[in-house]
Amino acid sequence: MREPRGPEESASGCAAPCLASCYAQRVLQALDAFRRSGTLTDVVLRAGGRDFPCHRAALSAGSAYFRSLFAAGRPERGLALVPVEAPGAEPAGAAAALAVVLDYVYGAGVRLRAEDEAANVLALAERLGVAGLRDVCARFLEGRLRAHNSLALRRVAAAFSLAPLAERCGRVLRQAFAEVARHADFLELAPDEVAALLADPALGVAREEAVFEAAMRWVRHDAPARRGQLRRLLEHVRLPLLAPAYFVEKVEADELLQACGECRPLLLEARTCFILGRETGSLRARPRRFMDLAEVIVVVGGCDRKGLLKLPFADAYHPESRRWTPLPSLPGYARSEFATCALRNDVYVSGGHINSRDVWMFSSHLHTWIKVASLHKGRWRHKMAVVQGQLFAVGGFDGLQRLRSVERYDPFSNTWAAATPLPEAVSSAAVAPCAGQLYVIGGAGQDGMNTDKVQCFDLREDRWSLRSPAPFSQRCLAAVSLEDTIYVVGGLMSKIFAYNPGTDAWGEAAALPSPVESCGLTVCDGKVHILGGRDDRGESTDRVFTFDPSSGQVEAQPALQRCTSSHGCVTIVQSLSR
Numbered sequence: 001m002r003e004p005r006g007p008e009e010s011a012s013g014c015a016a017p018c019l020a021s022c023y024a025q026r027v028l029q030a031l032d033a034f035r036r037s038g039t040l041t042d043v044v045l046r047a048g049g050r051d052f053p054c055h056r057a058a059l060s061a062g063s064a065y066f067r068s069l070f071a072a073g074r075p076e077r078g079l080a081l082v083p084v085e086a087p088g089a090e091p092a093g094a095a096a097a098l099a100v101v102l103d104y105v106y107g108a109g110v111r112l113r114a115e116d117e118a119a120n121v122l123a124l125a126e127r128l129g130v131a132g133l134r135d136v137c138a139r140f141l142e143g144r145l146r147a148h149n150s151l152a153l154r155r156v157a158a159a160f161s162l163a164p165l166a167e168r169c170g171r172v173l174r175q176a177f178a179e180v181a182r183h184a185d186f187l188e189l190a191p192d193e194v195a196a197l198l199a200d201p202a203l204g205v206a207r208e209e210a211v212f213e214a215a216m217r218w219v220r221h222d223a224p225a226r227r228g229q230l231r232r233l234l235e236h237v238r239l240p241l242l243a244p245a246y247f248v249e250k251v252e253a254d255e256l257l258q259a260c261g262e263c264r265p266l267l268l269e270a271r272t273c274f275i276l277g278r279e280t281g282s283l284r285a286r287p288r289r290f291m292d293l294a295e296v297i298v299v300v301g302g303c304d305r306k307g308l309l310k311l312p313f314a315d316a317y318h319p320e321s322r323r324w325t326p327l328p329s330l331p332g333y334a335r336s337e338f339a340t341c342a343l344r345n346d347v348y349v350s351g352g353h354i355n356s357r358d359v360w361m362f363s364s365h366l367h368t369w370i371k372v373a374s375l376h377k378g379r380w381r382h383k384m385a386v387v388q389g390q391l392f393a394v395g396g397f398d399g400l401q402r403l404r405s406v407e408r409y410d411p412f413s414n415t416w417a418a419a420t421p422l423p424e425a426v427s428s429a430a431v432a433p434c435a436g437q438l439y440v441i442g443g444a445g446q447d448g449m450n451t452d453k454v455q456c457f458d459l460r461e462d463r464w465s466l467r468s469p470a471p472f473s474q475r476c477l478a479a480v481s482l483e484d485t486i487y488v489v490g491g492l493m494s495k496i497f498a499y500n501p502g503t504d505a506w507g508e509a510a511a512l513p514s515p516v517e518s519c520g521l522t523v524c525d526g527k528v529h530i531l532g533g534r535d536d537r538g539e540s541t542d543r544v545f546t547f548d549p550s551s552g553q554v555e556a557q558p559a560l561q562r563c564t565s566s567h568g569c570v571t572i573v574q575s576l577s578r
Contacts, residue, residue: 028106038053043081052102101121115144115152147179148183154169177214198214200288205291208291209250242270293573297319297529299317300347301314302336304562324561337352341383341391343411347361347364347572377405383395387436387459402425420464429444430443437457439455439479442454442470456501474517478519492536495511496509496510496547496554516534518565526548545557
């Protein structure tokens with residue numbers, strides 16, 4: 001016959017877990033009291049000149065190191081003395097660290113007061129194999145993390161493989177870089193560590209001047225030994241983003257940089273960017289992710305889903321925040337298949353209907369559209385591109401015939417002049433600058449048939465030549481250049497084609513989910529962005545994809561605000577605070 005359940009049993013017949021826990025806690029409290037009074041202790045630990053009477057059984061239960069040590073030893077008369085070394089700690093620090101470890105082993109809780117103490121405890125706990133104390137120390141250090149100690153705690157995280165702490169340190173380093181760089185720990189970093197910090201695209205600086213000054217402060221801390229690192233560090237400073245006046249007064253005039261011949265190409269690159277704008281394509285001209293300045297994609301006009309309405313809208317899209325910002329509408333918007341390009345961070349739009357000679361410029365500084373000098377020849381279904389600081393309007397259709405004519409715009413004099421005409425007239429071709437030359441790819445020829453011709457204009461020799469034909473014959477194409485490679489999309493093709501001007505060779509870069517033509521194409525954040533366009537049913541789409549040349553991957557992105565095709569699409573730099 002079963003006896004009635006006692007008060008220490010639960011309804012399931014098992015001892016209540018809370019009672020067992022309370023009992024274990026009482027035992028630990030008693031052992032801790034015995035330790036502090038020296039009662040029944042059978043071993044003495046010594047650290048930093050201080051003795052700690054303890055119980056072998058308690059130490060063995062809480063420490064893998066002591067469990068192994070005492071299991072291998074023989075019983076001794078009297079109290080055995082065991083020296084304990086705390087790696088890297090001063091004598092006082094070693095004693096304090098052992099006191100904390102013993103409090104934890106005996107269930108007395110952990111009281112940490114400073115980061116260096118926590119690091120000592122962490123090192124000793126790792127050596128003694130005290131499970132659980134590692135997490136306690138890590139949480140304490142995470143709670144004490146600030147800009148001034150982020151570099152020191154990152155070293156601790158690396159030494160003990162504390163991934164969450166390392167991640168938090170990295171986040172603080174990026175977010176508060178300007179403050180971090182002012183502390184002494186920054187000046188003691190190894191060259192590799194400084195270079196890695198400066199290279200981080202997510203560095204949280206409002207202006208690039210802070211990055212340049214941090215690099216120079218580190219070099220000047222020991223100039224004789226570190227001047228050899230100048231070129232390496234300066235490669236990671238985005239000099240084209242500096243204010244031009246600052247560049248002239250603080251960078252070019254710097255004595256260390258003047259004496260560093262290896263740095264001159266970087267200074268020349270920055271000067272070229274100041275003159276030609278984003279045309280240079282330098283990665284160093286790209287804003288960091290959390291700067292006040294950011295690359296944004298400007299989408300201008302276009303046709304609606306059915307191609308019946310001409311859209312007046314102009315909007316800027318910031319891919320990082322996925323935020324759209326409306327811009328002033330394009331004047332005289334009853335146009336389509338116009339040409340668009342960016343010149344010195346301003347957006348130019350030309351043509352857009354039969355015999356249209358109008359050219360408008362959106363000033364990113366004034367935030368308004370301005371009418372500039374008109375084309376000599378009205379055209380649509382043409383393209384514009386910028387080479388060596390000059391804007392070229394290429395080919396197109398005037399309502400009667402395809403055009404060979406090319407016009408060159410000088411923004412300083414606000415004038416258009418005739419340039420050397422194309423070898424073969426084309427409209428709806430892909431046009432892109434690359435390595436100082438202008439490439440016209442495919443399009444519709446004079447007979448109305450699509451062509452695979454690649455026409456190349458050499459500005460120095462002022463002449464056109466034919467290059468290797470494209471592996472397609474299509475119109476309604478778009479092209480962009482990125483790192484000396486031209487990428488072509490459109491023509492209702494389901495592939496992205498790549499052309500290398502250096503080798504005059506074509507290849508397939510990636511496949512698209514579906515065919516598209518008359519799409520927007522631009523480079524932003526080192527990726528090719530494909531926006532909207534017409535599908536194989538002739539309807540405009542709102543689909544957006546990015547192609548990353550470094551990985552070869554095509555990824556879907558958030559949709560456009562509306563379905564559109566035959567629209568303008570360029571990338572400029574804009575202040576996010578606007």
